[in-house]
Amino acid sequence: xxxxxxxxxxxxxxxxxxxxxxxxxxxxxxxxxxxxxxxxxxxxxxxxxxxxxxxxxxxxxxxxxxxxxxxxxxxxxxxxxxxxxxxxxxxxxxxxxxxxxxxxxxxxxxxxxxxxxxxxxxxxxxxxxxxxxxxxxxxxxxxxxxxxxxxxxxxxxxxxxxxxxxxxxxxxxxxxxxxxxxxxxxxxxxxxxxxxxxxxxxxxxxxxxxxxxxxxxxxxxxxxxxxxxxxxxxxxxxxxxxxxxxxxxxxxxxxxxxxxxxxxxxxxx
Numbered sequence: 001x002x003x004x005x006x007x008x009x010x011x012x013x014x015x016x017x018x019x020x021x022x023x024x025x026x027x028x029x030x031x032x033x034x035x036x037x038x039x040x041x042x043x044x045x046x047x048x049x050x051x052x053x054x055x056x057x058x059x060x061x062x063x064x065x066x067x068x069x070x071x072x073x074x075x076x077x078x079x080x081x082x083x084x085x086x087x088x089x090x091x092x093x094x095x096x097x098x099x100x101x102x103x104x105x106x107x108x109x110x111x112x113x114x115x116x117x118x119x120x121x122x123x124x125x126x127x128x129x130x131x132x133x134x135x136x137x138x139x140x141x142x143x144x145x146x147x148x149x150x151x152x153x154x155x156x157x158x159x160x161x162x163x164x165x166x167x168x169x170x171x172x173x174x175x176x177x178x179x180x181x182x183x184x185x186x187x188x189x190x191x192x193x194x195x196x197x198x199x200x201x202x203x204x205x206x207x208x209x210x211x212x213x214x215x216x217x218x219x220x221x222x223x224x225x226x227x228x229x230x231x232x233x234x235x236x237x238x239x240x241x242x243x244x245x246x247x248x249x250x251x252x253x254x255x256x257x258x259x260x261x262x263x264x265x266x267x268x269x
Contacts, residue, residue, distance in 0.1 A: 007234060007238075011227075011231055014227055014230070015227060018223040018224055018226075018227045021219075021220065021223045022220035022221075022223055022224070025216040025217065025219050025220035025223075026216070026217075026220060028216045029212075029213045029214075029216035029217050029220075030213075032209045032210070032212040032213035032216065033209070033210075033213045035207075035209045036206055036207070036209035036210050036213065039204070039205070039206045039207050039209060040206050042204055043204045043205065043206060045065075045067060045068060046068050046201075046202055046204055049066075049067075049068045049069045049070070050068050050070070050142065050201060050202075051070075052069065052070050053070065054070040054071055054072040054140040054186075055069070055070070055071055055072065056071065056072060056073075057071045057073065057110075057143075057178075060108060060176075060177040060178045061177070061178075061180060061181075062143070062145050062146070062180040062181035064145075066143050066181075067143060067144065067145060068142050068143065068144075068202075069142065069143050070140055070141070070142055070186060071140065071141065071142075071143055071183060072138055072139065072140040073102060073104055073110060073138065073139055073140070073183065074104065074105050074136070074137070074138045075102055075103050075104040075105050075136065075137075076102070076103055076134050076135060076136050076137065077100050077101070077102050077103075077112070077131075077132040077133070077134055077137075078100065078101040078102070078103060078134065078171070078173075079100060079131040079132055079133065079134060081100070081101045081171035081172070081173065082098060082099065082100040082101075082114075082131055083098075083099045083100075083157055083158060083159050083167060083170060083171065084096040084097070084098060084099070084117070084125045084126075084129075084157060084158045084159075085097040085098075085099050085113075085158070085159055085160070085161065085162055086125070086154060086158050086159070086160055087160075088116060090116045090118075090197070090199075093118055093119075094118070094119040094123050095116050095117055095118045095119050096116070096117055096119065096125045096126075096158070097113055097115070097116055097117075097162065097196075097199075098113070098114045098115055098116075098117060098129060098131075098196045099111055099112070099113055099114070099159070099162065099167055099182070100112050100114050100131065100132065101167065101168070101171055101173060102139070102183075105136075108176065108177065108178055109168060109173060109174075109176035109178065110176070110178045110182065110183055111146075111162070111164045111167050111168075111178075111182035111183070112139070112141065112182065112183050112185055113141075113144070113162060113182055113183070113184045113185060113199075114132070114185045114188065114196050115185060115188060115191070115195070115196025115197050115198045115199065116195075116196055116197045116198075116199060117129045117195050117196050117197070118195075125155075125157070125158055129195065129196065130190050130191060130192040130195060130196060131190065132188075132189070132190040133190070137189070139183075139185065139187070140185075140186050140187060141183040141184045141185040141186040141187075142183065142184045142186060143181055143182075143183060143184075144162070144181060144182055144183070144184050145180065145181055146162065146163055146164040146165075146179065146180045146181055146182060147161040147162040147163050148161065148163065149161060149163040149165070149166055162182055164176070164178070164179040164180065164181070164182055165179050184199060185198060186198070
């Protein structure tokens with residue numbers, strides 16, 4: 001079989017390429033499995049913490065295990081320092097989130113995301129929107145991590161993200177130890193005509209990570225299957241070229257026997 005001796009080096013190269021492709025698919029599959037694990041952890045955390053009874057904030061620093069934990073705070077809002085967070089559509093409607101500093105009784109400043117307001121016809125933020133009073137009160141909401149800053153300029157009274165250092169800086173307040181988290185308000189006593197509208201419970205899902213992970217495994221297997229098919233086809237064609245009497249076996253298709261019998265009946269009639 002000279003065709004085997006002639007082609008084995010090339011087949012080895014293609015085998016190495018298939019192995020490299022399969023390894024890459026393995027890494028991508030593992031990455032999707034990891035992303036699914038992270039997504040499931042977030043779903044489980046919401047299911048476990050979201051509906052608990054509010055508790056006092058345990059730490060002035062954000063702890064990942066506290067995300068979505070309901071907390072209560074006693075103190076007063078600083079309504080004159082309220083800002084709007086840009087580019088926050090809700091159900092397809094352009095709008096803004098309201099972000100208001102809240103001073104706890106011990107002086108700790110906490111950012112409170114107090115709900116959503118729609119943009120005007122020119123997609124600008126509302127010049128006037130309902131704000132709380134500065135009276136002492138106890139509020140509750142869910143802990144969320146502070147967002148990263150985009151380092152973008154924003155019009156007066158607005159910021160680009162829910163970034164607490166930017167809130168305190170733009171509001172002219174001193175830096176707060178609670179600058180790496182904010183609280184999403186869970187109940188409002190100052191809403192007018194339903195605004196600001198409190199954001200609903202997050203609808204988290206695990207996504208399509210599992211199907212993507214399995215697809216990468218299938219792609220890796222298909223690479224080897226394609227290689228085997230290509231080698232067999234090459235051997236077949238070279239044998240046909242070397243041996244005029246060689247006839248490769250042709251696999252019968254379903255229904256071939258029935259078609260053959262029908263042809264005989266037609267010819268004999």
